[in-house]
Amino acid sequence: MLNGKTIVLGISGGIAAYKAAALCSKLVQAGANVRVIMTESATKFIAPLTLQTLSRHPVYIDTFDEFNAAVVSHIDLADSADLVIIAPATANIIAKMANGLADDMLSTTLLAATAQVLVAPAMNVHMYAHPAVEHNMALLAERGVRFIEPGTGQLACGYVGKGRLAEPEDIVFAVKNWFAKNQELKGKRVLVTAGGTVERLDPVRYLTNDSSGKMGFAIAEAAANRGADVTLIAARTTADSVAGIRVIHVETAEEMLQAVLSRYEETDIVIKAAAVADYRPVVRAASKMKKNDGRLIIELERTTDILQTLGERKKGQFLVGFAAETEQVEHYAMDKLNRKNCDLVVANDVSKEGAGFNVDTNIVKVFGQEGLVEEMPLLQKREVADRLLTLIAQRITHPAKEADE
Template sequence: MLQGKTILLGITGGIAAYKAATICSRLTQAGANVRVIMTESATKFISPLTLQTLSRHPVYLDTFDEFDPAVVAHIDAADSADLVLVAPATANVLGKMANGLADDFLSTTLLAATAQVIVAPAMNVHMYAHPAVERNMALLAERGVRFVEPGTGNLACGYVGKGRLAEPEEIVFAVKQWFASRTELAGKKVLITAGGTVERLDPVRYLTNDSSGKMGFALAEAAANRGADVTVIAARTTAAPIGGVELVRAESAEEMLQAVLARYESADLVIKAAAVADYRPVSQAPSKIKKSDERLVVELERTTDILKTLGERKTHQFLVGFAAETENVASYAMDKLARKHCDLVVANDVSQEGAGFNADTNVVQVFGPEGLVEALPQLPKREVAERLLARIAERMNADTAPGDAE
């Protein structure tokens, strides 16, 4: 799994730095090419010679140490990485990462890296719970940084609480798990809808909703990270699209329906995360409607139910629907799953703080034919997407696994 992968191991200045030697050794034994970056503070706790011996490579220490005049060392290191692991990560380096500071080899490399970053924090219990540290970690999580949570126990400072570096075995497992997830949907065609549809009254006015597209784009990113060929059909969105996926714009419910149906036959996984209008104006004025009477009556008609249509036409596709509710979430979700022939329904109470439209976080419940599958607490939408795609990939792979031989 790690054979031939280049992993940058950043080590910062805390007593837990000594555990980095074991992490480096385990990664190297697993076949990874480990390149170590140490901050000046880290060298006070563990010798660079130890890490050089274990990694079989020179250790990066100073931004101005250039081993090869043909390249800029910190840029070359960043470009070479398949993964960046910071363990242990102090409160200081978390602050630098969150705020884009770059004043040593590690921070400049992190700023230049485009590979996935995994961070294993380690610090005093009160430092870990400080609002500034919590804010920095939340911001980094929104940007896609993954965390290996610290353990709870006796700390070097004498306190007992959360802040102890996760054990090397846990950290190495997290690294292996990330690389394993890269192939979960390899070769699969994934179709995702995002954003809120627009139903026009006239050229300047329309009916829509508060959907930002953040959840749909996060799901697309998570699917692409798992090796899938991803197409996003997006209506009105305020979130920035992501790279590496095909983006198709469809303004109205009817346009989205046609765009989805045109690609449905070849899709392996379809996730309907868009907020599609249930009704549209019966007629659309060709020019701006002028004020006249005190009241304006607009007649609406039902739009085609895209998810229901997909469920009725389903052959091999794994179909996931979303249900934005304000009450009776479980009963409405299970009803939708049955009526629309979904394999899973992801439901949330959009009246709940931190959930639903336009927020950076979400609180969801996942339902399958057997009932509640999983209930996720309030998490950044990227983390929600990662967990949902892991669950979906697990079920898809189970469905396609060969049966036991008789």
Template sequence: MLKGKTIILGITGGIAAYKGAALCSKLVQAGAIVHVIMTESATKFITPLTLQTLSRNTVHIDTFDERDPAVVSHIHLADHADLIVIAPATANAIAKLAGGHADDMLSTTLLAATSPVLIAPAMNVHMYEHPAVVSNLELLAARGVMFVEPGTGQLACGYVAKGRLAEPEDIVAAIGSWFSRGAKLKGKRVLVTAGGTMERLDPVRFLTNDSSGKMGFAIAEAAQLMGADVTLIAGRTTAAVPSGVNVIRVESAQEMLEAVTGRFADMDIVIKAAAVADYRAAQISGQKLKKTGEKLVLELERTVDILETLGQRKQHQFLVGFAAETDQVERYAMDKLRRKNCDLIVANDVAKDGAGFNGDTNIVQVYSSEGLVDSMPLLSKREVATRLLELIEARMNAAGGSSK
């Protein structure tokens, strides 16, 4: 899985920096192309010559030490990385990344990077548990940064506690696991809906909801990273669209219905994360509605239920719906799953902190016909998306490649 992959290995200034040599060696032995960036502090623990010899590439330390006039080094490295690994990651390095600082080669490269980032923290247990460090780790997790948890053992300070850098073998295994995701949905066609729909009242007004599209976008991005051919049908959104995904823009529930049903037959997996309006105006005014009194009465009519329509037409497709609830989550989720013939329902209580619209995190429960199959605590929407797709992939494999 690592053969030919370009990995930036960031080594920061902690005693565990010596393990960076073993990690670098194992990555090179696995076939990865490794470029090491060290902080100035890291060079106090291990020499750049050691890492240069093991990686067979120049070790970068100083942002201003530009050796190739044809490129800007930190941008060039960031643009060509498949993954950035920081091991060990000190409390200071984690704080810099969380705060968006760029005052050395590593932090500047990280700020320019668009590739995934994997962090292996290492520090004293009290530092690791400090509220500032905990807050920084949570912020980075919400942005999609991945972690290899520190182990419990003898620390350099004398404590026997959590904070010890994970072993190089475990970090390599985590890296391999991440890259292996790229093959899990290879050859699968995935359709994802995201955002809210807009139901026009007149040329300047419409009915909509608070959906930002972040959850649907995270699913589309994760499916693409797992090798799928992804089609994203998006309504009204406020989040940035994931790059490299085929995006079809729609406005109303009717437009989304037509876009989804027109492509449904060709899909292997359909995940309907969009918040579609249940009602629309019975009559849309061609001109702006004027104030005519103290009250305005609107007549609304039902929109076609897209998920129910797909459930009726389902053949080989694996169909996943979402249920945003404010009470009796399990009851309503199971009812929705049965009525709409879904394979899975992803339910969340949007009244809970961290689980509502517009945020970067979610708290979800996933139900199948057997009941609860996964309960995810507060996680970044990217992590929720990845876990959901891994669950879908596992259930499809168990069923022979389809929903049945």
């Protein structure tokens, strides 16, 4: 699985740096081309010659040490990487990553890297639990950095607790798992909707909702990370754009309907994460409505139910709907799944703290024809999206197994 893959291994200055030798060796044995960058502090714990011998490549330490005059080393390393691993990752390098500092070879290369970054923290238990470290890791997670959980046990400082570097075997497993996921949806065309639609009353006023689009954007990114050809149809949103994903901007429910239907026939997976207006004004004023002394009565009409329309026209597509509820979540989710011919419905109680609109976290339950499939606690929306795409990939790959269960 790792044959032909270039992995940049960053080693920062903690006692666990000695484990990086075993990690480097196992990655090379698995077929990877490993390029090692060490911080000055890391060289105090393990000799660069060890990593050079194991990787069969020069070890980079100083930004100004250029081994090949034809390239700029930190840019060449960043561009060549299929994956970047930081192991061990100290509190210091994590802080540098979070704040965009570039004062040595490793941090400079990280700023230039566009590949996925896996971080394996290792530090004292109190350092790992410090609010600054937790904040930095949360910030990096929001940017798409993946973390390999440290172990719990006897630490070099004498404490017993969480902070021990994951074992090299576990890190290699995480690497292989990432590359496997990266191909799960290769060749599949995925359509994702995101954001809240806008229904205008006049040129300056409109009806909408609190959806930020963050969940839909996270899903689109997770699908692209698995090799899918992704199209994102986005209404009003505050989410950051995702590189490499085709985005179609719409405003109204009708515009979103037409954008989805025009691509539905050629799509394999549709994930409807957008918050689409159920009603729109019957009359849209051509100019700004002026206030008067009486009441303003606005007549509304139903918009076309996009999810139901897709369910009625489904010809082999895998269809996923979302249900934002405030009560009886399971009842309404299963009702939506059956009425709208969905394969999965992702439901959340938006009245719960951390699960509503305009936040970076979510608490969801995923339902299939058999009932509750997976219940996710409070997680970053990126993690929710990752788990959801894993479920979808499993069901597409093994439909007969899922049906038997």
